[in-house]
Amino acid sequence: AEAHRLGDRVPGAATRLARRAVRPDLVPEWLPEIPGPAARRPPGTRREGAAAVYFPACVNRIFGGPDDAHGPGLAEAVVAVSARAGRPVWIPDDVVGTCCATIWHSKGYDGGTRLMANRIVEAAWRWTDGARLPVVVDASSCTLGLAHEVVPYLTESSRKLHARLTVLDSLDWAADELLPRLTIERRTSSAVVHPTCSMRHLGNTGRLTALAGAVAEEVVVPDDAACCAFAGDRGMLHKELTAAATAREAAEVTARDYDAHLSANRMCEIGMDRATGRSYRSVLLELERATRPAGVRGAADKSIGPGR
Structure with a gap:
């Protein structure tokens, strides 16, 4: 998020110059459509009484700012609407430093994929109290990554843990668990x-x-x-x-x-x-x-x- 805040102050012309100086495949161009950063701290949640562990995807931690000055960011909205439905979610304190490993996998970085895949599965096992709670992910590509694409990169012990985890996309969580309980x-x-x-x-x-x-x-x-x-x-x-x-x-x-x-x-x-x-x-x-x-x-x- 800090890099994103810095990026807000770097004009697109600067990134285009950097792309020419280095390589277009290595330096992304800053686009005017890039949304604002998420809040520095996630919304306050409680582990006690939580119906699910909420894992905000990296892209939503970075680009999860509100649509307008008075509206919520995505994490705030998910927390609020889940509580409103009587299905509160908990965001772990140590979620920073973990990701679904999709970005590593999509770039072909097998070592990074293996490291992060095992790290997130071990963390999810701990967060969910041994798979007692489901994990809700708020970006569909990250849900796919955590639910399926990490499997080939897991150690034998992590694979056994992963097989018992329930990973839910935010769409499934909202449609099945929240919408029937909302007005x-x-x-x-x-x-x-x-x-x-x-x-x-x-x-x-x-x-x-x-x-x-x-x-x-x-x-x-x-x-x-x-x-x-x-x-x-x-x-x-x-x-x-x-x-x-x-x-x-x-x-x-x-x-x-x-x-x-x-x-x-x-x-x-x-x-x-x-x-x-x-x-x-x-x-x-x-x-x-x-x-x-x-x-x-x-x-x-x-x-x-x-x-x-």
Whole structure:
């Protein structure tokens, strides 16, 4: 996050110069669509009484800032809407320094993948009190990584632990555990959704449309919805890939106005922001807004406080 804050002060021209001086495949270009950083500290949560361990993905710890000055960031929204549904989540104190290992795997760094894969599985086992609680992950690509892609890199002992863990994508958590316990206070008129590649692999694109249907009167899945090709930081290294991959979907999305543009994977949302000029965000942010009691400003429910 500190690097991101520094990046806010570095113009795109500077990163373009660095890319020419080094190599375009090594230095990402700072794009105007990059969102603001998340809060320095995660929202206060309690381990006691938690229904799940909440693992905020690295990309949401870095790029998880609020959409506006008064709105919540993604972590705040997930914590608030989970508590509102009577299914509070707990963010471990030592979540910093762990990740799902997807970024290592996608870059071909086998040593880093092996190290981080085993580290996160061992940590998740401890956080969940030996798999007593599920782990909720708030980015679909990271859910896929932790649930499936880490397995070949695990030691025999870690693989046994992993087999007993329950890893839930935030879409599954929200659709199955939260939505039935929530009251929709307000709905937006229309929403267009972007199902991601990892959602297709996880088989939960239907959860995205179900949640969107709960918060919007009209939900549209573009006929040409496909891979955005942003692929982590790939869209910051080769903008032309995202431009080519999203051209047809972007044309369909921008042919009319929508009140909300929804997905559940931060880097794909950035890619779609760039492709369409619209602001995509997690459907969980919209679920929090739609279920926020009248008179409550932002996501913060006063029942949520610090603790272990």
